[in-house]
Amino acid sequence: MLQxxxxxxxxxxxxxxxxxxxxxxxxxxxxxxxxVTGTHGDELEGQYVAWKLARLLEKKRDRLHGTVDxxxxxxxxxxxxxxxxxxxxxxxxxxxxxxxSTETMYEYIAQGIVQxxxxxxxxxxxxxxxxxxxxxxxxxxxxKNAQELLPLAHFLNMDFVWVHGxxxxxxxTLAYSLNDIGTPTLVVEMGVGMRITESYGNQLIYGIFAAMxxxxxxxxxxxxxxxxxxxxxxxxxxxxxxESGIFLPRVSHVExxxxxxxxxxISNPFTGEISEKLLSPxxxxxxxxxxxxxxxxxSLIARVLGGAAS
Amino acid sequence: MKKELxxxxxxMPYRQPIPVYGWRFGGPQRMLAVMGAIRGDEYQQxxxxxxxxxxxxxxxxxxxxxxxxxxxxxxxxxxSSMNVSRRFWPLDNTDINRMFPGYEDGxxxxxxxxxxxxxxxxxxxxxxxxxxxxxxxxxxxxxxxxTGWQKEDEGLDFGLPYLIIRSxxxxxxxxLNYNWQVWETHAFSLYTKENSDxxxxxxxxxxxxxxxxxxxxxxxxxELPPGQDTISFEESRMATFYSTQAGILFPQKYxxxxxxxxxxxxxxxxxxxxxxxxxIRSSVSxxxxxxxxxxxxxxxxxxxxxxxx
Numbered sequence: 247m248l249q250x251x252x253x254x255x256x257x258x259x260x261x262x263x264x265x266x267x268x269x270x271x272x273x274x275x276x277x278x279x280x281x282v283t284g285t286h287g288d289e290l291e292g293q294y295v296a297w298k299l300a301r302l303l304e305k306k307r308d309r310l311h312g313t314v315d316x317x318x319x320x321x322x323x324x325x326x327x328x329x330x331x332x333x334x335x336x337x338x339x340x341x342x343x344x345x346x347s348t349e350t351m352y353e354y355i356a357q358g359i360v361q362x363x364x365x366x367x368x369x370x371x372x373x374x375x376x377x378x379x380x381x382x383x384x385x386x387x388x389x390k391n392a393q394e395l396l397p398l399a400h401f402l403n404m405d406f407v408w409v410h411g412x413x414x415x416x417x418x419t420l421a422y423s424l425n426d427i428g429t430p431t432l433v434v435e436m437g438v439g440m441r442i443t444e445s446y447g448n449q450l451i452y453g454i455f456a457a458m459x460x461x462x463x464x465x466x467x468x469x470x471x472x473x474x475x476x477x478x479x480x481x482x483x484x485x486x487x488x489e490s491g492i493f494l495p496r497v498s499h500v501e502x503x504x505x506x507x508x509x510x511x512i513s514n515p516f517t518g519e520i521s522e523k524l525l526s527p528x529x530x531x532x533x534x535x536x537x538x539x540x541x542x543x544x545s546l547i548a549r550v551l552g553g554a555a556s
Numbered sequence: 557m558k559k560e561l562x563x564x565x566x567x568m569p570y571r572q573p574i575p576v577y578g579w580r581f582g583g584p585q586r587m588l589a590v591m592g593a594i595r596g597d598e599y600q601q602x603x604x605x606x607x608x609x610x611x612x613x614x615x616x617x618x619x620x621x622x623x624x625x626x627x628x629x630x631x632x633x634x635x636s637s638m639n640v641s642r643r644f645w646p647l648d649n650t651d652i653n654r655m656f657p658g659y660e661d662g663x664x665x666x667x668x669x670x671x672x673x674x675x676x677x678x679x680x681x682x683x684x685x686x687x688x689x690x691x692x693x694x695x696x697x698x699x700x701x702x703t704g705w706q707k708e709d710e711g712l713d714f715g716l717p718y719l720i721i722r723s724x725x726x727x728x729x730x731x732l733n734y735n736w737q738v739w740e741t742h743a744f745s746l747y748t749k750e751n752s753d754x755x756x757x758x759x760x761x762x763x764x765x766x767x768x769x770x771x772x773x774x775x776x777x778x779e780l781p782p783g784q785d786t787i788s789f790e791e792s793r794m795a796t797f798y799s800t801q802a803g804i805l806f807p808q809k810y811x812x813x814x815x816x817x818x819x820x821x822x823x824x825x826x827x828x829x830x831x832x833x834x835x836i837r838s839s840v841s842x843x844x845x846x847x848x849x850x851x852x853x854x855x856x857x858x859x860x861x862x863x864x865x
Contacts, residue, residue: 255802257852258827336689341727354856417726490569542647543567544664
């Protein structure tokens with residue numbers, strides 16, 4: 247059942263409305279999970295998950311306990327205009343949470359979203375990197391919430407869990423805001439912007455069912471998922487371009503590389519020269535790889551997981 | 557005066573290297589750094605810095621600067637965006653003023669923030685000529701972020717109408733102002749009326765205020781227009797008025813105007829019939845401090861801020 251979460255009138259004869267699809271089973275008040283996506287208008291991986299999850303849950307409704315809320319588009323104007331941010335507003339939507347009723351329309355919308363999700367037993371916030379980088383299916387957890395969230399993250403069937411530092415600026419994200427008020431929220435990053443990787447989506451949906459099973463929301467036999475690699479088990483190495491130009495990869499995404507191995511080259515179409523060879527700083531697995539060929543000095547090229555934690 | 561190449565931006569393919577210059581006045585002491593445009597639409601901020609350079613050149617030549625004065629003015633570090641009509645970094649739309657203190661080995665805008673910060677670091681005072689994320693016009697003022705390290709009383713030395721004290725939000729921690737303070741520079745943000753246009757009157761007011769600040773700290777001897785008795789005010793205590801209807805915004809009052817309680821500050825009109833959908837009335841008597849400059853406005857959005865009194 248489609249429900250309006252929060253809305254605001256736009257200047258000329260249109261309403262901005264955040265909607266959700268509420269799928270309720272037996273004892274709808276007993277448990278609730280929220281699956282949210284579309285915060286960044288150029289990230290579409292979550293669209294497939296929302297669609298497929300809704301279809302599969304309809305078929306499983308007789309085995310469903312509690313409520314699943316699916317929010318496919320937290321930023322409808324961004325998605326519809328192929329714009330990562332909030333059209334007409336300078337700030338990234340994932341930097342204005344928990345929102346406010348005393349600032350701007352988008353902050354009012356953000357506040358409405360947080361209030362609607364608050365109290366869920368689990369929120370899964372699906373992102374798709376951006377148009378520049380391809381990511382393996384992974385969960386990102388702020389170290390501040392690691393102890394509480396890591397056990398839940400293991401159910402989601404993702405390949406990798408990255409526990410990252412608690413930067414102050416990240417306090418403005420949806421996940422931080424929800425975790426801060428006691429609603430456990432896991433951030434999923436997978437695939438690449440403006441594209442859909444169905445296999446990753448299917449992998450996550452399998453994990454969502456496993457998590458629901460764990461929460462007692464699915465009356466089905468539990469099928470175990472493979473445990474993810476956790477970043478605290480190793481060390482993440484970064485590769486950034488020192489030169490600008492056109493990036494050509496020399497490894498594949500998810501490939502294992504050795505320290506010093508060429509990840510890719512920066513080519514110079516003017517001269518036919520190689521401006522830079524980009525080498526892996528450590529041995530390990532390429533879990534992030536640049537997708538968009540044009541690079542600036544400093545552009546992120548790859549992240550490699552490997553070695554012992556330093 | 558000495559024009560100095562601070563660094564060169566060669567970050568983008570098919571664009572020529574972009575030099576970023578600073579203008580130095582006085583001695584080598586790091587007393588005051590003034591940063592102009594960091595974003596590509598900060599024309600007013602670049603213009604103010606340019607006017608400051610013009611005025612300081614003449615003052616220095618006349619011997620008006622004291623021996624202790626060591627001043628750096630950087631009018632623009634945003635050429636890469638400004639020359640292609642973009643506010644933020646052209647490739648990924650990231651904001652350099654959300655990347656401070658920067659990171660030498662990080663992503664592009666982190667590296668650029670590092671270079672800007674490296675050039676501006678170590679000064680006793682820092683002034684950032686900056687713009688707000690909401691398009692709107694202000695009464696010219698000095699803004700100080702309440703970090704615990706702020707020297708807000710020094711903000712009175714500019715002689716501008718207001719000194720606004722702001723409690724930082726999470727995204728403020730990655731701005732130039734905040735990080736200047738962390739690295740022990742007494743930091744101020746200076747806001748004037750315009751942003752992506754040039755308002756010569758408030759620009760000259762801003763330049764006078766910076767020269768007045770220098771004079772107040774005995775780094776300059778010059779005849780300057782007298783400053784105002786600055787009113788210090790917490791941002792959170794301003795009266796804020798919002799739209800409860802969407803439409804075309806027609807202001808009835810402007811920054812600097814006095815309003816009485818009950819007076820109409822702005823109207824919101826139906827964009828297809830011009831019927832008045834909403835009259836936004838002030839509930840307090842005071843002075844209009846901030847007014848949105850957007851013509852089309854959604855509901856639930858700030859229209860203006862008024863300083864009561």
